[in-house]
Amino acid sequence: MFDTLFTQPSDSQFNALQPRKAVIIGAGQVGMACAYSLLIQNCFDELVLQDLATDKLEGEVMDLVHGLPFVAPTAVSAGTVAEEGRNADIVIITAGAAQKPGETRLDLVQKNVAIFGKLIPDIVQHCPQAIVLVVTNPVDIMTYVSLKLSGFSSSQVLGSGTVLDTARFRALLARELGLDSRSLHAYIIGEHGDSEVPVWSHVNIAGMPLCDGGWPGSPRPDDPRLTRIFQETRDAAYEIIKRKGYTSYAIGLGVTDIVQAILRNQNRVMTVSRLVPGIQDLHDVCLSLPTVVNRQGAERMLQLSLTETEANQLHQSATIMRKIIEELSL
Numbered sequence: 558m559f560d561t562l563f564t565q566p567s568d569s570q571f572n573a574l575q576p577r578k579a580v581i582i583g584a585g586q587v588g589m590a591c592a593y594s595l596l597i598q599n600c601f602d603e604l605v606l607q608d609l610a611t612d613k614l615e616g617e618v619m620d621l622v623h624g625l626p627f628v629a630p631t632a633v634s635a636g637t638v639a640e641e642g643r644n645a646d647i648v649i650i651t652a653g654a655a656q657k658p659g660e661t662r663l664d665l666v667q668k669n670v671a672i673f674g675k676l677i678p679d680i681v682q683h684c685p686q687a688i689v690l691v692v693t694n695p696v697d698i699m700t701y702v703s704l705k706l707s708g709f710s711s712s713q714v715l716g717s718g719t720v721l722d723t724a725r726f727r728a729l730l731a732r733e734l735g736l737d738s739r740s741l742h743a744y745i746i747g748e749h750g751d752s753e754v755p756v757w758s759h760v761n762i763a764g765m766p767l768c769d770g771g772w773p774g775s776p777r778p779d780d781p782r783l784t785r786i787f788q789e790t791r792d793a794a795y796e797i798i799k800r801k802g803y804t805s806y807a808i809g810l811g812v813t814d815i816v817q818a819i820l821r822n823q824n825r826v827m828t829v830s831r832l833v834p835g836i837q838d839l840h841d842v843c844l845s846l847p848t849v850v851n852r853q854g855a856e857r858m859l860q861l862s863l864t865e866t867e868a869n870q871l872h873q874s875a876t877i878m879r880k881i882i883e884e885l886s887l
Contacts, residue, residue, distance in 0.1 A: 576602035577820060580642035580684070582676060583652030584608035584617050587692060590809030591649060592633075596621060599629040600816050605642040606635055608652070638679045645684045647816060650703070652676065653693035658799050661751065663695050666881060670702055677706040688819055688854045691716040691830075692812060696749045697878055698885075700830045701843040705887045711832040715855035718830030718845035719745040720811045722753055726790045733786060736762065743767075744828055745790065746846050746861070747874035754870040755787045758863065778866075815850060822852040831855040837863070837871055842878045844871075 579601045581588050585608075592606060608614040618635045625631065634641055638648065654668040673693075680689060689709065691700045700716030707714060722745035724738075731738035741762045747754040757768045757778040765771035768778050776783055797804045818825040826847050833839040836846060836858050847859045863871065 578603040578605070578642075578645045579647045579649060579816070580605045580607060580636075580638050580645045580687075581649045581651060582607045582638070583650065583693070584610070584614045585651065585655065586803045586805040587808055588649075588651035589617055590805035591651060591692070591812045592617075592621065592809075594809040594813040595816060596624075596631055596633065597628055598813055598817070599631070600813060600820060601631060601646075603632045604634075605637075605645070606633070607637050607642065608635075611635070638676075639683050643683045645687050647690055647819060648680050648684050648687045649690045649692060649812060649816075650676065650699075651692045653699070655803065658795075658802075663698070663750065663877075663881060665694055666698055666885070669693055669695075669699055670885060673699060673702050673706065677703055681707050681709075687713075689714045690812065690815060690819075692808065694749070695881075697830045697843045697845070698881055701832070701878075701882055702885065702887065704832060704843065710854075711834070712854040712856050714831070715815075715848075715850075716830030716843065716845075717749070717808065717812060717815065719747070719749050719753055719828040720815060720845075721808050722749060722790060722793075723828045724807065724811060725793050726755065726787070729786045729789055730760065730767075733782065734762070741767075744847060744861075746828060747844050747871050748878060749830065749845065751791065752870075752874035752877050753791055754867055754874060755783075755790070756861065756863065756867055757783065758867060759861070818850040819852060819854065824849055824851045824856075826850075826859065829855050831858065833875075834858060836860055837868060839872070839875050842875050842882065844875055844878065 581592055584606050614635045618633055621633045636642055653672055654665050689703055691703050693699045696716040704714040726745050727738040727743050730743055743760040744756045745753050746756055760767040769775055794804050827850050828845040829848050830843050830845045832843050847861055849856045
């Protein structure tokens with residue numbers, strides 16, 4: 558009887574009890590929005606924040622620690638990947654030059670490639686099993702850079718991609734239709750940026766296609782109302798930056814959604830950015846398409862049937878990304 562009660566746990570049981578650990582590199586507005594959202598939703602047992610601005614970093618950590626009595630226990634600390642962050646489950650990169658008013662995400666490329674050249678080797682050395690989640694813009698390019706510099710598998714390195722764009726798209730559509738945004742399916746694919754693509758052919762409510770389908774009063778994809786909704790989706794970041802200087806809250810929530818899908822092995826379909834494995838005849842480029850996200854990271858992309866117009870727009874998005882990649886020294 559006592560032998561039964563005190564049997565030694567298996568290796569898999571020990572692994573299941575290992576603390577969930579993450580490092581966020583970059584404690585700016587986006588990094589701290591991610592940290593706060595992850596903390597209040599009890600995603601990790603250990604959360605390490607890394608930033609070059611050490612005084613600000615320590616202040617941010619102190620502020621979070623003072624709130625711990627209100628949430629589930631989490632060990633929050635300032636540190637580095639090489640020390641406190643060793644063997645993290647997930648490394649989230651938000652570090653990089655901030656996007657300024659009037660500046661596109663692609664304008665940030667050269668600045669941020671140089672920054673990543675210093676960050677990625679530490680991750681490879683000290684967190685070789687981690688899932689690397691890139692949030693820094695331009696996120697598709699920086700995801701590609703991270704993949705090439707790390708040598709990790711294509712599933713192990715993913716970007717936040719168009720997860721936020723898709724959320725904005727659904728929110729604006731839901732407002733127009735008078736619905737809860739969780740009650741419709743709609744995707745933005747391609748670049749997280751100016752060449753992103755709305756997949757109107759697959760927008761549906763309760764299985765009823767919105768365009769040319771079963772939804773009452775179905776509009777055509779070129780309906781002016783839909784054009785306006787997409788433009789508002791695509792330009793949302795510019796409008797927010799013009800008003801408050803940066804975006805933060807929504808991407809923090811989006812990153813938390815991705816993290817939960819990874820940690821909980823949810824096999825959730827999300828429009829994260831990862832290396833496209835020949836789908837839609839696209840190669841050697843990171844873009845967002847519906848992708849199964851689980852404990853392996855961005856495990857596999859799904860083949861989405863597109864109209865000719867949508868497919869052409871996606872290829873144009875990929876062409877823009879490829880031209881930028883070809884100018885990089887990796």
